Amino acid sequence: MDLEELLEIGQQERDRQQQKKTRIRCCTAAGCLSSGAETVKNNLEIAVIEAGLEDSVEVCGVGCLRFCGRGTLVEIDPNGILYEEVLPDQASGIISALSEGDKNREELPRQSDRNHPFFALQMPLVLENSGKINPERIEEYIAVGGYQRLHHVLMEMTSAEVIEEISKSGLRGRGGGGYPTGLKWATVAKMRSPPTPLNKGGVGQKYVICNADEGDPGAFMDRSVLESDPHRILEGMAIAGYAIGANYGYIYVRAEYPLAIKRLEKAIQQAKKYELLGSQIFDSPFDFKIDIRVGAGAFVCGEETALIGSIEGKRGNPRPRPPYPAESGLWGCPTLINNVETFANIVPIIREGSDWYSSIGTETSKGTKVFALTGKVSNTGLIEVPMGTTVRQIVAEMGGGVPDGGKVKAVQTGGPSGGCIPAEFFDTPVDYESLLKLGTMMGSGGAIVMDEETNMVEIARFYMEFCRGESCGKCVPCRAGTVQLYALLSKLLNRQANQSDLEQLEALSYMVKETSLCGLGQSAPNPVLSTLKYFQQEYLDLI
Amino acid sequence: MSVKTLTINNIPVAAEQGKTILEAAKESGIHIPTLCYLEGVSPAAACRVCLVEIEGSNKLQPACVTQVAEGMVIYTDTPKLQQYRRMDIELLFAEGNHVCAVCVANGNCELQDLAVEVGMDHSRFPYRFPDRSVDVSHPQFGIDHNRCILCTRCVRVCDEIEGAHVWDVANRGENCYIVSGLHQPWGEVDACTSCGKCVDACPTGSIFRKGTTTDEKSRDRAKLEFLVNAREKHEWTR
Numbered sequence: 105m106d107l108e109e110l111l112e113i114g115q116q117e118r119d120r121q122q123q124k125k126t127r128i129r130c131c132t133a134a135g136c137l138s139s140g141a142e143t144v145k146n147n148l149e150i151a152v153i154e155a156g157l158e159d160s161v162e163v164c165g166v167g168c169l170r171f172c173g174r175g176t177l178v179e180i181d182p183n184g185i186l187y188e189e190v191l192p193d194q195a196s197g198i199i200s201a202l203s204e205g206d207k208n209r210e211e212l213p214r215q216s217d218r219n220h221p222f223f224a225l226q227m228p229l230v231l232e233n234s235g236k237i238n239p240e241r242i243e244e245y246i247a248v249g250g251y252q253r254l255h256h257v258l259m260e261m262t263s264a265e266v267i268e269e270i271s272k273s274g275l276r277g278r279g280g281g282g283y284p285t286g287l288k289w290a291t292v293a294k295m296r297s298p299p300t301p302l303n304k305g306g307v308g309q310k311y312v313i314c315n316a317d318e319g320d321p322g323a324f325m326d327r328s329v330l331e332s333d334p335h336r337i338l339e340g341m342a343i344a345g346y347a348i349g350a351n352y353g354y355i356y357v358r359a360e361y362p363l364a365i366k367r368l369e370k371a372i373q374q375a376k377k378y379e380l381l382g383s384q385i386f387d388s389p390f391d392f393k394i395d396i397r398v399g400a401g402a403f404v405c406g407e408e409t410a411l412i413g414s415i416e417g418k419r420g421n422p423r424p425r426p427p428y429p430a431e432s433g434l435w436g437c438p439t440l441i442n443n444v445e446t447f448a449n450i451v452p453i454i455r456e457g458s459d460w461y462s463s464i465g466t467e468t469s470k471g472t473k474v475f476a477l478t479g480k481v482s483n484t485g486l487i488e489v490p491m492g493t494t495v496r497q498i499v500a501e502m503g504g505g506v507p508d509g510g511k512v513k514a515v516q517t518g519g520p521s522g523g524c525i526p527a528e529f530f531d532t533p534v535d536y537e538s539l540l541k542l543g544t545m546m547g548s549g550g551a552i553v554m555d556e557e558t559n560m561v562e563i564a565r566f567y568m569e570f571c572r573g574e575s576c577g578k579c580v581p582c583r584a585g586t587v588q589l590y591a592l593l594s595k596l597l598n599r600q601a602n603q604s605d606l607e608q609l610e611a612l613s614y615m616v617k618e619t620s621l622c623g624l625g626q627s628a629p630n631p632v633l634s635t636l637k638y639f640q641q642e643y644l645d646l647i
Numbered sequence: 648m649s650v651k652t653l654t655i656n657n658i659p660v661a662a663e664q665g666k667t668i669l670e671a672a673k674e675s676g677i678h679i680p681t682l683c684y685l686e687g688v689s690p691a692a693a694c695r696v697c698l699v700e701i702e703g704s705n706k707l708q709p710a711c712v713t714q715v716a717e718g719m720v721i722y723t724d725t726p727k728l729q730q731y732r733r734m735d736i737e738l739l740f741a742e743g744n745h746v747c748a749v750c751v752a753n754g755n756c757e758l759q760d761l762a763v764e765v766g767m768d769h770s771r772f773p774y775r776f777p778d779r780s781v782d783v784s785h786p787q788f789g790i791d792h793n794r795c796i797l798c799t800r801c802v803r804v805c806d807e808i809e810g811a812h813v814w815d816v817a818n819r820g821e822n823c824y825i826v827s828g829l830h831q832p833w834g835e836v837d838a839c840t841s842c843g844k845c846v847d848a849c850p851t852g853s854i855f856r857k858g859t860t861t862d863e864k865s866r867d868r869a870k871l872e873f874l875v876n877a878r879e880k881h882e883w884t885r
Contacts, residue, residue: 424709424712575819577818577820578797579693579694579695580695580738580739580796583742583823584741587775587821615734619731621693621695621709
């Protein structure tokens with residue numbers, strides 16, 4: 105494979121697509137599939153044949169079209185109509201509307217308003233191909249410029265230049281912590297592997313790991329990216345491998361995401377077939393292979409040291425850091441671990457340049473962030489906004505507030521590790537520092553909206569129940585402390601608690617937060633502390 | 648090899664590079680309480696009893712794995728650490744079924760000693776009274792899960808020293824327990840060499856030698872009769 109062949113494949117695919125006047129894009133990400141997208145797509149295909157439009161209309165399955173709460177979604181290209189809540193028997197109506205216009209309006213599904221802030225305020229970067237290309241065909245990814253950045257990096261950049269570009273972009277880890285990605289890459293690049301029997305004194309083995317063990321309740325950003333645009337992750341990982349000097353990558357994805365696994369497997373197979381993964385990519389000396397490791401359902405395996413243990417075939421237990429994985433990771437070798445969304449940002453940074461990327465966002469947080477907007481909100485779905493967008497814009501404008509005119513009380517971000525942002529702080533811009541200051545965190549990007557009806561103590565107990573069940577059981581504060589915290593919250597909700605129980609709840613929360621071994625325990629009390637801070641009266645009312 | 652100088656509780660200490668805070672403190676005669684730590688096997692940093700405060704670090708660090716660095720200022724016994732240690736021990740007591748009065752390790756138990764050391768006279772957390780089992784299928788030893796604090800000393804000593812790997816941790820969170828073999832009764836695990844290292848490593852009375860538990864006291868009353876007979880009737884056989 106060389107650049108000419110790659111461009112040729114892209115051109116052929118574009119020519120193929122242009123033969124058909126209309127492309128009907130049917131969302132086939134997990135959200136829409138669960139509301140019957142498969143049947144809708146089949147019926148659309150049948151309707152096209154029945155109407156004799158095979159030569160001018162193509163029905164294709166694409167990734168996430170964002171408006172997940174209104175699935176099944178069908179988009180018509182080129183006129184940009186987006187139908188929501190499409191039912192299988194409305195397929196023929198959609199096809200006939202193509203030629204006859206929408207005179208039979210009542211038979212057609214509702215159309216989304218593309219000028220609504222939900223769409224208008226989005227800035228697709230990570231999701232630029234999501235909903236546009238068929239994730240199961242590498243040709244479509246190549247047709248939109250896929251793998252050209254990998255070629256560019258391998259042929260025209262040194263690994264130091266790649267790292268410099270990522271550093272200058274200001275990209276920070278999208279898994280929640282917000283560690284500067286460029287710095288992490290530079291650290292791993294500078295590490296030397298310990299000598300092994302097969303490798304004496306050489307540069308040695310290093311690994312790239314993509315953390316796709318997304319487990320926060322209510323979060324589905326990474327799943328959507330993997331299901332909608334898997335090749336972007338493979339390309340991002342290969343660029344990372346080149347930059348740090350690794351020739352092997354693992355994607356650790358949870359077993360609960362069977363569709364993402366299936367599409368990743370397919371993507372890896374296709375990339376191997378086209379020699380875009382494997383040995384001597386683009387006839388350069390760079391080799392890169394990617395394997396998938398499927399998690400067995402433990403939330404704690406999203407923690408990097410536990411994840412590494414799990415890939416090694418051991419029990420997924422966190423271990424104390426340092427040494428960080430950058431120094432001693434997978435099988436003791438220097439290892440780069442980044443989240444799915446972080447890898448998804450690599451291609452646009454290399455393509456558009458770090459100056460362009462760092463012009464988006466705020467002073468300390470650059471680029472965009474994908475959020476999974478859920479809960480008591482009218483418009484549920486996947487949104488990608490520039491850093492610095494206010495919470496109010498996300499919840500009130502894009503989300504459309506609480507259905508039936510209720511009042512928003514708070515937004516929960518960061519899942520069981522995060523906290524609540526009460527309504528009075530909704531003008532806070534969304535970036536790493538501002539959210540930390542409010543006692544919550546960016547997290548991986550779940551945003552759960554709560555209305556006035558929501559009992560915040562129950563929310564705190566829900567998250568504590570989650571953490572108590574997901575604690576690995578290694579360290580005492582997390583294993584036994586979360587159990588006692590859950591018991592105290594239950595005692596409160598059963599109206600059997602007194603003032604001293606409330607004091608104990610707070611004291612134990614700080615103890616678990618400060619003494620636990622890994623991030624799970626250290627952040628498990630956050631929902632309690634955050635609701636105690638902003639909704640103390642609700643706790644006092646239960647005494 | 649270079650030497651680092653640091654202070655622990657305002658006492659100046661010199662320690663070799665690569666030593667842990669715990670080792671450095673020990674050399675200087677400064678006591679840091681530990682529980683899951685066992686010299687000779689890899690540290691687990693799981694019990695969180697040896698956490699210390701380091702100036703300039705916003706996190707408490709376990710002394711058993713944190714290496715010394717030049718100019719470190721360490722405090723091992725601040726009011727906050729005292730409070731957290733006591734809560735930690737209380738959590739352990741509330742989590743299992745620790746009844747000292749009928750325990751083989753009573754008076755010779757590291758958990759009990761620590762409770763005394765941190766001044767824990769009762770647990771402020773309600774006891775969970777979990778339903779746990781006892782395995783006495785091994786001919787010489789027994790394991791009472793009620794007294795287990797999941798320090799994993801037995802797991803590490805069996806794996807790293809004896810090389811048998813009889814023990815491991817099963818399940819997760821509050822449901823964790825020490826499992827023998829492939830979830831078999833201990834007595835049926837072929838890998839067990841009956842070396843007894845786990846018995847010696849166990850900080851509590853969880854793994855014990857048979858014959859030492861409270862209701863196992865056996866009395867040979869027939870011996871008295873035999874002695875009387877031997878003396879009076881000169882019958883020397885039993």
